[in-house]
Amino acid sequence: MSDDPVEHHPEDQPALTPLGMPREESPDADIIALGQEMAIAEADVRWPEGGEIIKGRSLWRDAWRRLLQNKLAVFGLVVVILITIAAISGPWLIHKTLGFTPDYIPSNDVRLIKSFPPFTGLDGKFSWTHPMGTDNAGRDQFARVLQGGQISLFVGIISTLVSLLIGISYGAIAGYTGGRVDNLMMRLVDVLYSLPYVILVIVLLSMFRSQTPRGQLVLLFVALGSVSWLTMARIVRGQVLSLKNQEFVLAARATGVSTTRIIFRHLVPNTLGPVIVYATLTIPQVMLTEAFLSFLGFGVQAPLASWGSLAADGAQNIAIYPWQLIFPGVTMALTLFSLNFLGDGLRDALDPQMRTE
Amino acid sequence: MLRFIIKRLLVTIPTILVVITITWGLIRLAPGNFYSGEKRLPPAIEKNIREKYGLDKPWYQQYGKTMWNMLRHGDFGTSLNFRGQSVNAIIRRSLPVSAVVGILAYLLALLIGIPVGSIAALKQNSRWDYSSMAVTMLGISIPNFVLGPILVLIFSLSLYWLPPSRWNGFFSWNIILPVLTLSAVYMAYIARLTRAGMLEVLRSDYIRTARAKGLPEKDVVIRHALRGGLMPVISYTGPALAFLLTGTVVIEKIFALPGLGNYFIQASLNRDEPLIIGIVAFIAITLLLMNLFVDIAYAYLDPRVRY
Numbered sequence: 001m002s003d004d005p006v007e008h009h010p011e012d013q014p015a016l017t018p019l020g021m022p023r024e025e026s027p028d029a030d031i032i033a034l035g036q037e038m039a040i041a042e043a044d045v046r047w048p049e050g051g052e053i054i055k056g057r058s059l060w061r062d063a064w065r066r067l068l069q070n071k072l073a074v075f076g077l078v079v080v081i082l083i084t085i086a087a088i089s090g091p092w093l094i095h096k097t098l099g100f101t102p103d104y105i106p107s108n109d110v111r112l113i114k115s116f117p118p119f120t121g122l123d124g125k126f127s128w129t130h131p132m133g134t135d136n137a138g139r140d141q142f143a144r145v146l147q148g149g150q151i152s153l154f155v156g157i158i159s160t161l162v163s164l165l166i167g168i169s170y171g172a173i174a175g176y177t178g179g180r181v182d183n184l185m186m187r188l189v190d191v192l193y194s195l196p197y198v199i200l201v202i203v204l205l206s207m208f209r210s211q212t213p214r215g216q217l218v219l220l221f222v223a224l225g226s227v228s229w230l231t232m233a234r235i236v237r238g239q240v241l242s243l244k245n246q247e248f249v250l251a252a253r254a255t256g257v258s259t260t261r262i263i264f265r266h267l268v269p270n271t272l273g274p275v276i277v278y279a280t281l282t283i284p285q286v287m288l289t290e291a292f293l294s295f296l297g298f299g300v301q302a303p304l305a306s307w308g309s310l311a312a313d314g315a316q317n318i319a320i321y322p323w324q325l326i327f328p329g330v331t332m333a334l335t336l337f338s339l340n341f342l343g344d345g346l347r348d349a350l351d352p353q354m355r356t357e
Numbered sequence: 358m359l360r361f362i363i364k365r366l367l368v369t370i371p372t373i374l375v376v377i378t379i380t381w382g383l384i385r386l387a388p389g390n391f392y393s394g395e396k397r398l399p400p401a402i403e404k405n406i407r408e409k410y411g412l413d414k415p416w417y418q419q420y421g422k423t424m425w426n427m428l429r430h431g432d433f434g435t436s437l438n439f440r441g442q443s444v445n446a447i448i449r450r451s452l453p454v455s456a457v458v459g460i461l462a463y464l465l466a467l468l469i470g471i472p473v474g475s476i477a478a479l480k481q482n483s484r485w486d487y488s489s490m491a492v493t494m495l496g497i498s499i500p501n502f503v504l505g506p507i508l509v510l511i512f513s514l515s516l517y518w519l520p521p522s523r524w525n526g527f528f529s530w531n532i533i534l535p536v537l538t539l540s541a542v543y544m545a546y547i548a549r550l551t552r553a554g555m556l557e558v559l560r561s562d563y564i565r566t567a568r569a570k571g572l573p574e575k576d577v578v579i580r581h582a583l584r585g586g587l588m589p590v591i592s593y594t595g596p597a598l599a600f601l602l603t604g605t606v607v608i609e610k611i612f613a614l615p616g617l618g619n620y621f622i623q624a625s626l627n628r629d630e631p632l633i634i635g636i637v638a639f640i641a642i643t644l645l646l647m648n649l650f651v652d653i654a655y656a657y658l659d660p661r662v663r664y
Contacts, residue, residue: 072491187368190368191368191371191372191375194369194372194595194599194644194645194648195372195376195641196376196599196602196603196637196640196641196644198599198603199602199603199621199637199640199641200376200379200380200383200637202606202621202622202625203380203383203384203625203633203637204383206625206626206628207383207384207386207387207625207628208383208387208388284498288500291500291502292500292502292603292607295500295502295607295610296606296607296610296622297626298625308500308502311500311502311503312502314506315502315505315506315611318506318507318509318510318514319510319514322510325503325506325507326507329499329500329503329507330503332500332503333495333498333499333500333503334498336497336498336499336500337494337495337498340494340497340498341494
């Protein structure tokens with residue numbers, strides 16, 4: 001991608017269409033290399049022709065507008081928001097309205113301790129109580145899927161944050177330092193890239209299996225975060241390399257700003273665009289890996305449940321109680337699908353030059 | 358070229374050693390041990406066990422012995438859980454199962470993914486393009502451990518067309534569902550990669566030249582565009598192999614196949630240390646050598662790549 005924002009000047013292109021209407025898109029939008037020049041774009045721009053002051057569109061507002069034009073990305077965004085809200089508030093709401101928690105095993109009636117199909121109550125009659133049915137112990141599947149969603153989303157987000165922390169620091173330091181250090185650091189990333197890391201994560205999780213579910217969760221964050229930062233480091237390094245010789249860095253250095261401060265206060269904020277895009281795409285990957293590990297029994301431990309461990313329980317009973325697999329599985333697939341589309345949409349919106357079209 | 362291969366080998370060999378060392382270190386650093394369960398063993402018995410497995414020696418001697426046996430003699434030791442079976446024998450027995458399922462899945466993915474992606478690129482922004490890309494995104498988003506049981510539910514438990522699980526030799530109906538489940542994700546990835554690669558190539562000058570000199574569209578696409586458009590697919594082979602290896606772990610568990618992944622899971626759950634190290638080492642060596650091979654193939658196919 002071109003890193004030269006001075007390629008075009010707004011003056012070179014008429015800011016008005018032949019009809020004299022302001023252009024739908026700011027002429028800068030497509031040429032501002034991602035993450036750069038935000039400060040300039042933020043400022044008010046005085047168009048030479050009109051004489052009136054038009055508020056310049058910031059990179060972010062432009063990106064947001066482009067995102068809203070992408071139907072699939074909007075669909076993804078809406079679904080992700082809905083699922084997140086449902087996962088956070090759902091178990092609590094169910095508890096308030098219907099009176100049971102996700103791990104409530106019915107104790108008043110022995111006939112309730114079995115797996116009911118969706119929308120079925122006792123005697124096989126239609127009932128709204130369990131829209132996703134119940135599991136073998138008679139626990140409400142809907143509440144469990146929502147609570148599993150909490151854990152899955154939580155693992156996805158926290159592990160992505162861990163990978164962001166490592167990836168950004170590593171990439172920024174390598175890129176800014178340059179030379180032999182950079183070479184060595186990136187060679188190490190190349191080596192790590194070729195490792196069968198999921199296999200190593202399984203070894204790590206099985207060997208250091210924690211006694212408490214919470215401990216296992218923390219182990220999961222660390223394990224997943226520490227293997228998914230590699231691409232992030234490469235992206236940030238690339239960005240920093242292209243930014244570090246720009247005037248604003250020179251100015252900062254000239255005024256005596258420390259190296260650490262230049263890296264983390266001046267350079268890193270300018271790499272935010274690609275970082276956000278890649279983070280959005282990392283979340284579904286991490287969630288998938290978490291589900292994979294939980295499915296195999298190395299991840300989230302009971303009584304905590306994630307979509308992966310719910311699917312693992314369901315897969316055991318697929319012949320008789322298919323809804324035990326289908327609901328957590330489909331909810332998870334829908335979430336990953338939406339996150340992937342949102343990530344793709346964000347990439348197209350934030351970086352028109354990386355567009356696949 | 359020779360220099361490039363030697364250079365890559367110089368990186369690959371230390372990497373293999375690093376993987377084995379990390380695995381060995383993780384196992385040694387982990388709390389607890391493989392021989393005692395809930396109850397503590399009497400000290401005399403514990404001492405005997407530690408002596409038998411060489412655990413009484415300092416760590417560098419243990420490490421040295423493991424590495425020496427592995428690298429010098431290709432001997433991974435004896436499994437603790439599968440009594441009386443050497444790790445080598447287990448790998449030799451289970452590898453063909455994993456390899457056949459993995460290779461068939463990858464071939465199927467190529468066979469379907471490339472045409473789907475190419476047609477999507479040729480008819481960019483058409484209904485076919487949008488729908489195939491939505492379907493491939495769905496394929497990427499459905500975890501294979503959800504897809505597998507659902508396929509079993511449909512084809513085995515409802516339609517009674519295919520056996521639901523178990524291994525029955527290479528030429529049996531049993532292999533169809535595992536291969537289909539495993540290949541779904543790669544089909545989707547390869548279709549998307551092919552589309553992206555083809556879109557870029559179709560816009561390039563040499564395709565315009567080929568069209569301008571009046572070549573039939575079929576020749577332009579098959580003989581000129583595909584060659585460049587498939588480069589992303591080739592460079593994806595390396596990561597794909599890694600994912601195939603981890604994918605087979607789940608597939609083998611779902612379909613109860615006696616493959617490498619299934620043994621690896623059992624070894625990890627039972628803390629069968631020699632088997633864990635053996636399988637990890639084997640996977641690492643295979644993977645890194647395959648990656649090396651892919652890199653060489655890439656450099657050979659794309660003359661612009663100069664090392």
